[in-house]
Amino acid sequence: MSQSNGRDTGHGLSEVRHRGAVTLRRRALPTSTADERLLDSRGRADWKTRDAWRALRILSEFVEGFDTLADLPSAVSVFGSARSKPDSPECQLAEQVGAALARAGYAVITGGGPGVMEAANRGASEAGGLSVGLGIELPFEQGLNEWVDLAIDFRYFFARKTMFVKYAQAFVVLPGGFGTMDELFEALTLVQTGKVTRFPVVLMGTDYWRGLLDWLRDTMAADGKIGPVDLELICLTDDVDAAVRHIVEAEAQLSAEQEAVREEAVARTAADQRAAADESREG
Numbered sequence: 001m002s003q004s005n006g007r008d009t010g011h012g013l014s015e016v017r018h019r020g021a022v023t024l025r026r027r028a029l030p031t032s033t034a035d036e037r038l039l040d041s042r043g044r045a046d047w048k049t050r051d052a053w054r055a056l057r058i059l060s061e062f063v064e065g066f067d068t069l070a071d072l073p074s075a076v077s078v079f080g081s082a083r084s085k086p087d088s089p090e091c092q093l094a095e096q097v098g099a100a101l102a103r104a105g106y107a108v109i110t111g112g113g114p115g116v117m118e119a120a121n122r123g124a125s126e127a128g129g130l131s132v133g134l135g136i137e138l139p140f141e142q143g144l145n146e147w148v149d150l151a152i153d154f155r156y157f158f159a160r161k162t163m164f165v166k167y168a169q170a171f172v173v174l175p176g177g178f179g180t181m182d183e184l185f186e187a188l189t190l191v192q193t194g195k196v197t198r199f200p201v202v203l204m205g206t207d208y209w210r211g212l213l214d215w216l217r218d219t220m221a222a223d224g225k226i227g228p229v230d231l232e233l234i235c236l237t238d239d240v241d242a243a244v245r246h247i248v249e250a251e252a253q254l255s256a257e258q259e260a261v262r263e264e265a266v267a268r269t270a271a272d273q274r275a276a277a278d279e280s281r282e283g
Contacts, residue, residue: 061159065134068152069167073130075107076247077164079183080116080174090116090175093204093240095123097172100244102129109134109168110148111160116174118145125149134160161186170200170247175208191233192226200250202235202243209236 078098084091098108098120108124110117112133125131125147133148137155144151154160164171164183171187173180184203190196203209213236220226235246 058156058159061154061156062162065152065154065159065163068150069132069163072132072167073107074105074251075109075130075132075168076101076170076172077109077168077183078117078120078172078174079111079176079180080120081176081180082111082113082115082117083177084115084119084175086119090205090208091119093238094119094174096240097174097204097243098123098125098129098131099127100240101172101247102127104244104248106169106247107132109164111136111179112144112148112151114143114145116176118147120172121145121147134163136160165190165196165199169251170202172202172204172243172247175205188230188233192230198250198253200235200247201233202237202246204237204240204243206236206238 078094078101080090080094094116100123101108102124107130108120109132110120112121112135117133121131121133122145131147131149133144133151135144135151135153136157137153144153152163154163161183165187171183173184184201187199187201191199191201203213213231213234216226217231221228221231235243237243237246
């Protein structure tokens with residue numbers, strides 16, 4: 001993740017990027033991102049040498065993420081536009097959501113940038129919760145917002161996206177653009193295909209999302225591309241309390257189901273042991 005917050009003495013305001021211990025300015029600044037260099041098909045001539053080394057860098061991002069977030073408490077990932085203004089309805093809603101989630105005992109994970117992300121981080125931080133930011137290297141400067149308590153900077157989108165899902169119990173999705181839609185449908189696909197257990201997805205901003213949900217129902221589901229039950233994966237609301245309650249209840253239900261499975265397994269094991277003991281005595 002790059003940041004632009006330094007002043008180069010004698011040269012005016014200068015763009016600065018930090019990569020761990022490395023600081024880049026002026027001519028040393030790269031003209032492309034790590035994702036672009038990995039995925040751009042025009043650069044395939046050197047794949048045998050460069051991509052093998054990139055694999056180690058990718059592995060290091062997963063190790064760093066897993067190690068840093070392993071002890072994170074129950075958390076919710078909040079998504080929304082970086083372009084939203086601080087006084088916009090979605091930023092006000094995001095700040096309320098961040099605070100409510102913190103009061104309910106959840107850490108709040110965002111992309112760490114401005115707009116809706118900053119508002120959610122601020123709400124969580126001011127309410128006394130843990131505010132997490134997962135940044136990403138972009139071709140334009142974004143930087144981490146000041147309300148992030150714990151931050152990780154990623155080069156690769158797919159490593160970052162894994163952390164959003166792996167360490168969250170739910171998604172809250174506010175108005176946003178392509179990146180927000182990407183995260184939304186990633187979560188829905190993982191739940192639909194059974195790659196993750198029940199995972200609440202809450203859309204907030206009914207006016208913004210209504211057209212999308214109408215299309216999902218009237219076009220996608222009507223044409224048989226998804227089933228009616230798939231639409232039930234989404235909770236649409238403008239009510240902060242309802243959103244948090246939906247997440248809490250889903251987690252409680254999942255915990256109860258898991259406990260029931262454990263109890264059934266224990267009872268089955270005990271029954272098998274009794275049967276084996278009876279058989280042994282009879283023999």
